[in-house]
Amino acid sequence: MLKYLEMSSESPLNSYVRKFWILDNSESGLVATTKHALPNTCITIAIIHGDGLIIDFPNNPISIARGSYLVGEITKATGVMVLPYTKAFMVQLNPWAATLLSNCSFHELTNQFAAIADINRELARSFIDINVLDNKGTKQQILKALELYLYPTGASTLIASCFNLFESHSPFIPLKIAALSDHTGYTVRGIEKKFRRHVGLTPKQAFTIMKVRSVVNELISSTGNLSLTALAYKYGYTDQSHFTRSYFCIMDSLPSKFNKLQYILPLQT
Structure with a gap:
């Protein structure tokens, strides 16, 4: 039977790492019932041991084998099937954090994924020896590896500022992109380009x-x-x-x- 677990992030990285979540089917020889992940504006690091996952991206189901991956923003409810003897350890990154790990254009990862080795070889090397059977140990290893990268930049600060405005904005007032421009000092076009490249939405x-x-x-x-x-x-x-x-x-x-x-x-x- 599929187990779902969560672990909280820790200071000082909790402004970048929202939480850890785990899909554990490691003790079962059966494919777990498909569950749907929901869009949440986060990008996810997935460290997978075992037979892997099948992710039903919109119009594009993909098998993901053992390894470490960066999963981009999803825009629709997306089916996740955990194969037998598989455990997936997920790191949920706030939307301004992923750009600190790679210079890739994140709009190319929307409803897609990439092997971390293809976008950050050093980070991928730090994940090679992780034993996901030890949840606490895995969490600490991941935080230690991420700590080398998670320092604010101009782009990450802009994106975090925009999301803070989203959080505080009254739902009764339509949000206009011009309000983001007034809030951040960036042009409307500049904000849209930053979101496309660094968030993927x-x-x-x-x-x-x-x-x-x-x-x-x-x-x-x-x-x-x-x-x-x-x-x-x-x-x-x-x-x-x-x-x-x-x-x-x-x-x-x-x-x-x-x-x-x-x-x-x-x-x-």
């Missing part, structure tokens, strides 16, 4: 994903007292159809059909 995509994930968190903890209409209004959707379209674009299902058993969800929301 547009600012609008990132903000929409964050709103829909907030809705999902409400659905996870819902006691049934809040109607979908009220939920839509709470997160700034002025009409039900707009809310449904926005939700469906990311979740690939209707909000009325939400079933938390289908997804890989945080243990705490």
Whole structure:
């Protein structure tokens, strides 16, 4: 049976590493039931031991063998199938962190992945001897390896500033890219180029994903007292159809059909 575990990040890297999460099917000779990972504006380091994973990227299912990988932003709910005798140790990076690990253009990794050896050989070497059977030891080895890279740059500081604005922005007021320009001092075009290269999403995509994930968190903890209409209004959707379209674009299902058993969800929301 597939086990799902989480581990928190640690200071001083918790502003870059959001958390660690683990898919453990190492004791089973059966393929685990497919679960769907959800967009969350994060890029993920995946260290895989065993037979591997099958990730159902939009219109492009891909098998991922044993090794270490950087998985780019996903824009839709994405099926993950864990093969027999496999354990995947995942590092969830905040969206401004990945650019500190590689100079690659992250829009090329959106709904894709790359072997870490192809984009940062030194980092890949530090992962070779990791024993993912030891969760605490693996976490400490990863943090030690990442510590060499996670120092702020102009690009990472800009992106973090934009996401801080997303977090604090009222859902009842439409977010305009010009507000990001006023907030950061960068031009609109400059911000869009930075997001494309260093995040792999547009600012609008990132903000929409964050709103829909907030809705999902409400659905996870819902006691049934809040109607979908009220939920839509709470997160700034002025009409039900707009809310449904926005939700469906990311979740690939209707909000009325939400079933938390289908997804890989945080243990705490």
